[in-house]
Amino acid sequence: MLLVFRDIQSKGSFFRVLFFSLGIIVSLTGCNTLPSESEASAQQRQSSENQTTPVDIATARTGRLTEQPEYTGTTAPAREVSLRSQVTGQVLNMTVDIGDPVNQGQTVARLDDALLVSAVNQAEAELASLRAAVARAQNQVSNAQAQVERSRLELQQAQADLARQQRLLQEGAVPAQQAEQARTEAQTAVQILRAAQEQVRTEQQAVAAAQSQVTAQQAVVAQARRQQSYARLTAPIAGKVMQRLTEVGNFVQPNTEIVRIGDFxxxxxxxxxxxxxxxxxxxxxxxxxxxxxxxxxxxxxxxxxxxxxxxxxxxxxxxxxxxxxxxxxxxxxxxxxxxxESEVTQRVVVPQTALSPNAAQGTRQEQESTIFVVAEGTATEKEGTVTARSVTLGESANGQVEILSGLQAGERFVARSGGTLTDGATVRFSILSES
The missing domain is CATH 2.40.30.170 (Efflux pump adaptor protein, beta barrel domain)
Structure with missing residues (x-):
């Protein structure tokens, strides 16, 4: 009996040790499987994010469905002037170069004008001579007019003598021959007066002819001076020098291009x-x-x-x-x-992916739809709340559609959704969203 008891006692110790070991193993296994507090928080955030729908957010803007055609051309100044020589001469100096700005009337080049100055002096000398001739002719007119006055007085005297002789002849105081002589003298005085008057007209015509020559010579002098002025080339417009087509020392002929100026x-x-x-x-x-x-x-x-x-x-x-x-x-x-620029009114244009596929109802299905707009005051950098809004549609093309009413430029809306949205739903902004 004692042996049996000891045997049972030894077996009981064995089982106690076995159970104790198993308890330690279970405890260690349980510690490894229970989640920590940080892991639980991360799991809760992940679950919350999985409940929000990812969306692309865009800002409504006005625009056109189709781009305006583009045409190519080449720029040019509004005005371009070619400054050319109008006289023959050697280029003495040039004051501008390519790219230099010039003002209207500014001198850009000078030509040798020695021959032109000589021509001006000669024309002016001839003009002075003609003016002297006019003065002489005018003096002749004055003399002729004085002669007319003398002849008129002589005629008056002869006519008075004739009247007296005729009265004396009627009284028989003088012979008829003396009265006839008085008549002849009166007639001669008339002829002398007419001749003096004709001489005045002749002298006046000579003055007019001399004055015409003076006028013609004045034109010659003006032309000579103008030709002389052409030796100084001035800019006809304000602008910049586009080309310089000759150099100092070159001998140029009339119509030779000197510089080209553009109004930029x-x-x-x-x-x-x-x-x-x-x-x-x-x-x-x-x-x-x-x-x-x-x-x-x-x-x-x-x-x-x-x-x-x-x-x-x-x-x-x-x-x-x-x-x-x-x-x-x-x-x-x-x-x-x-x-x-097109004169067609620009409207708000959104991608067709922004339209809710199941929102439009009734006979106006082709004209009305629904867009989800980010609610004001609820958006953060990463998520926000959207509200459904009915909009009226216009024309569509190239994946874009016009919004006639219901959405204003500047409002933020859902351009593309990763799932089905409802009014008041919380959404998560994707990295493609506009800030």
């Missing part, structure tokens, strides 16, 4: 449009011009001229566009890209 206060661009597009273009219409030389800038101008004649081969109409160049940065010969 405005820039013109010539483009050609199809006859089918001519109806949408009018003079004074606004245009947008982009230059490859200034890729970050755009320039606003207007249509200044529409040619009345089209190219007979391609049926293209030349259009002239003018843009301002206040700072003078735009030069000549640059590639320009021109877009004519």
């Amino acid at each position: 206060s405005r820039i013109q661009v010539n483009v050609e449009v199809s006859e089918l597009e001519l109806a949408s273009i009018r003079q004074g219409q606004a245009v947008t011009v982009r230059l490859d030389a200034f890729p970050d800038e755009s320039f606003t101008g207007e249509v200044s001229r529409i040619s009345p004649a089209a190219d007979q081969t391609a049926r293209l109409i030349p259009i002239q566009v003018v843009i301002p160049n206040n700072n003078g940065q735009i030069g000549s010969g640059l590639l320009a890209r021109v877009q004519f």
Whole structure:
């Protein structure tokens, strides 16, 4: 019995040790499987994020469904003047070079004017001689007029003598021969007066002829002086020197080009449009011009001229566009890209993916739909609340649709959703969303 008891006692100890070991193993296993507090919080956030729908947010803007056609042209100054020599001579100096700014009336070159000065002096000397001839002729007129006055007095005296002799003849106081002599003297005085008057007219004609010669010579002098002035070449407009076509020392003939000046206060661009597009273009219409030389800038101008004649081969109409160049940065010969501004009213344009596919109802399904707009005051950097809004649709093209009413420019809306949205739903903004 004692042996049996000891055997049972030893077995009981064995089981106690076994159970104790198993308890330690279970405890260690349980500690590894229970989640920590940080892991539980992360799991809760992950579960919350999985409940929000990811969306792309965009800002409503006005625009057009289709891009306006673009035309290419080349820049040129608004005015371009070729300054040419009008006289023969050697170039003495030039005061400008390519790219230099010039003012209207500024001297840009001088020619040798020695021969021109000599021609002016000779013409002026001839003019002085003719003026002296006029003075002499006028003196002759004065003498002739004095003679007329003397002849008129003599005639009056002869006529008075004749009247007295005739009265005495009737009284028988004088012979008839003496009365006849008085008549002859009176007639002679009349002839002398007429001759003196004719001489006055002749002298006056001589004065007129001399004055005509003076006038003609004055024109010669003016022409000579004008020719002399051509030796100094001045800029007819304000602008910049585009080309310098001769050098000091060269001998130039009339019509030889000296410099070319361009007015760069405005820039013109010539483009050609199809006859089918001519109806949408009018003079004074606004245009947008982009230059490859200034890729970050755009320039606003207007249509200044529409040619009345089209190219007979391609049926293209030349259009002239003018843009301002206040700072003078735009030069000549640059590639320009021109877009004519459409007079059609711009509307809010959104992608068709922003429209709710199941929101439109009734017979106006093609005209009305629903867009989800980010509610004001509820958005954070990562998520926000959206509200459903009914909008009226216009035309659509190229994956875009016009919004006629219901959405204003500047409002934020859901451009694309990763799931089905409901009014008041909380959404998560994707990295593609506009801030």
